[in-house]
Amino acid sequence: MHILRLCSVYEPPPSALLGRGVRFDPMGGMQIHAAKLSGALDGLGVRQTVVTTRPPDAPALARLGRHGRVVRLGLPVAAARQGYGAAAWLRAPGLADGLDLVHAHLGEDRSVLPAARHVAAHARAPLVVTVHRGAPRPGGSWPAGTLGARLERHVLGGADAVIALTEGMRDELAKDGVPGERLHVVPSGIGAGFLAELGTPELGEPVMPERIPTPRIGYVGRLARRKGVDVLLRAFALLRDRTDAHLVIVGDGPERSALQRLAARLRIDGRTHFLGFVPHEYVPRVLRELNVLALPARHGGLGTVLPEAMHSRVPVVASRTGGVPELVEHRRTGLLVSPDNPEELAAALRELLESRALARAVTVAARRRVNERTWDRLVHRVMEVYEGVVPLPVPERTDERTGERTGGREPAAAADTAADLG
Structure with a gap:
């Protein structure tokens, strides 16, 4: 399985946690969640491409474990950080090559959603979104805040699966129109560093x-x-x-x-x-x-x-x-x-x-x-979400009359919405 992970923030290298990088990309829960999930999936042999912003002193391309890579797009300038979304949109054809699934992480930056939908449409692959805050609400000044909330509701309502971090968040998203059968709860996990006994x-x-x-x-x-x-x-x-x-x-x-x-x-x-x-x-x-x-x-x-x-x-x-x-x-x-x-x-x-x-x-x-909230356990719950939306391959066969081959992977529902993404 090849997954494209789109997130506005991701665990940066140590060099980006100094100087200008501190103000550009302060470390927080979403960065840690996305990084630890990616690491746990890499341990299962899942191939991943992470697309995110580029803080100062962070390389544009880096390895992710044994099976993946991190692609940092946009300018290393805090005021222009959302430019990574436009860059991901323009690079959609290349990013979509060989993808089985697109997984977007939604925090405060809504620009990740149209970029994720666009790439998913190009790849004819399902879209999964993890929401790292409450249900969509109008925010900011009119019209940007209201339009952003509408965009968020539209994309979440059409995603193949939506992951909430808490039961309460799931209930909020259901009230806001996300179909209940597409909602899943997978909390943030505890990484391996916390499992070692370090003494005092x-x-x-x-x-x-x-x-x-x-x-x-x-x-x-x-x-x-x-x-x-x-x-x-x-x-x-x-x-x-x-x-x-x-x-x-x-x-x-x-x-x-x-x-x-x-x-x-x-x-x-x-x-x-x-x-x-x-x-x-x-x-x-x-x-x-x-x-x-x-x-x-x-x-x-x-x-x-x-x-x-x-x-x-x-x-x-x-x-x-x-x-x-x-x-x-x-x-x-x-x-x-x-x-x-x-x-x-x-x-x-x-x-x-x-x-x-x-x-x-x-x-x-x-x-x-919290004994069960470790990433080595939670990663399997995320994999269940993935496996529930990734289309099963249709075996290839040869038509006896024409000699033509048919079959292969069935197109995902995301492809049906390509026209909506314009």
Whole structure:
């Protein structure tokens, strides 16, 4: 099977996580999900071509495991990053050669959808879409936001299969018109790095150049407003009597400078450590060195760090948003708080810092809750989705009267919509 994977962001090489690359393509859940899924499929011998954007210092073409490649299109300029979609559209005939299936990953960038449909039509191959957020809603200014939402509904409604990361997301997509028989739920998985027993190493190189005292409250993820890191800073400032506690912020993004200024205004900058990006292979070590992980998102999906932290036996405080309550049962596998509520978040952080019994109880239950969410298991569920839409080959035969050969692969439904893609 040959799969073309289209995604606006994908795990970049280490060279692209420095300098301009940090601002172009901050690491997040969608990059990690797509990369780990691709790696697991490569382990099964599946041939893949990943088409994505090109951050600064990232090569235009790179190997993917033993059976695939990563093709980075467009300009390495943040303002023009969506140009990869136009480039993929123009290169559709070449990209479509020999494809069995097109798999698009939909995040905030909707331009991936028309490009994916166009390539699928050229290849006469089925289209699968994984949605990394909630159901389509109008966003941005008129008319772009409304037209984009209509495009999203149209493409998702016509896709051969749509994968949601949570049950709640599946229900939203069904309400928005995606046929129920085409909807599947496959969550983000835990990679092999989290399955190794790394012990309890001290926080040090290569994660950061100096030791951070304990207890440590941590955040791992993008620094964007919807992630609510400013709420975490305000909550940390409310722990006035816990001057022994330190806050560790791992990640980068557009809000980093504003968050550093806020930490200074709140007079917690001496105990708040902005580590920036660390390669994802170091995240297991970072998580094991935290006493509590806080995920204070205002809204959004489930992400990848939550199940990773639960598997790593780190007690978690998370906002009651998106698919989080599907994993975190309040006071059983973690603590849930209202979004945008620093007082409630501060109280939950204090409780986990001061009650060893509660912290241990939730981590034991959390580990059991996510025990099956490993990519070596989940990859087979994705393969079931693929096998459900890839047309079965029709055996070739020779007509006895004419001598002509007939048969071969049946055309996929995506080919019927070629006219819609113009």
